[in-house]
């Protein structure tokens with residue numbers, strides 16, 4: 396047996412979710428008549444108070460489509476230097492949209508309003524045209540930390556004043572909202588576009604939603620087709636997403652509790668220096684100087700505990716739908732105390 400803490404993407408659909416998927420009505424979504432996809436898009440949009448939604452194959456796809464709709468070649472995107480859109484999407488900002496990036500240092504994966512204001516280019520022929528600000532809530536590389544809502548409001552105001560689009564990479568937005576308790580529609584109203592992963596903590600097997608105005612989603616639908624993302628009887632997988640949104644949001648608090656327990660366990664072993672304070676479901680530990688994070692991950696694997704390396708000297712563990720209290724006890728008993 397192995398306890399798989401590599402990512403919240405490793406969850407498998409439950410029997411109840413699979414039954415729901417098997418019973419889904421389907422049509423042809425490129426013709427626009429798959430009732431389950433339509434229901435999912437409407438349901439997701441309504442949750443965040445947005446006009447429309449678009450079901451896509453992945454969070455990379457929803458982010459890249461949003462960037463493509465908001466930016467022209469030669470434009471510039473302001474984002475954190477370790478943001479998913481820059482670091483983990485294969486250079487898609489440049490490759491798909493011909494846009495450049497202004498990378499900010501921020502604080503634990505978050506960028507702040509002052510820093511953003513300082514990095515908007517003036518209207519001068521020398522500079523790329525700043526057209527988009529993108530933030531991640533929660534921030535993955537920051538260790539699952541949550542934005543202060545007041546900062547999001549300030550960034551939103553700056554974007555409105557400067558006529559920039561504001562995008563949320565909300566791969567784990569429900570983890571953020573579970574902690575901040577911000578009203579979801581008030582939160583949603585701050586952004587021009589929102590990407591939500593259904594296949595992470597929410598436990599669906601495939602898919603992400605892109606949300607925005609009807610006009611934005613109409614353009615996004617066109618870009619999705621160009622990127623090869625027009626799917627046919629997609630209702631089968633959309634049903635997993637719909638089930639996830641209706642059943643698996645409340646339980647994220649359990650993941651957060653278990654992640655905090657994991658952090659306490661990690662904190663006490665000899666080979667860990669510090670653990671980043673846990674806010675949601677992600678636990679990031681700094682290994683003691685001189686130890687290699689790869690070697691640590693290998694040793695943990697031998698002990699039946701799967702984690703990932705997370706930059707130099709760091710490892711990451713993530714609590715999710717398939718991790719139980721017994722799994723946490725397994726980690727408590729089997730985590731090597733020294734190497």
Ligand SMILES: *Cc1c(COP(=O)(O)O)cnc(C)c1O
Nearest residue numbers: 453454455456479531535564566
């Ligand atoms: C996982 C993730 C995504 C999307 O990843 P896909 O694997 O393409 O679905 C986007 N942003 C963040 C912060 C993520 O953690």
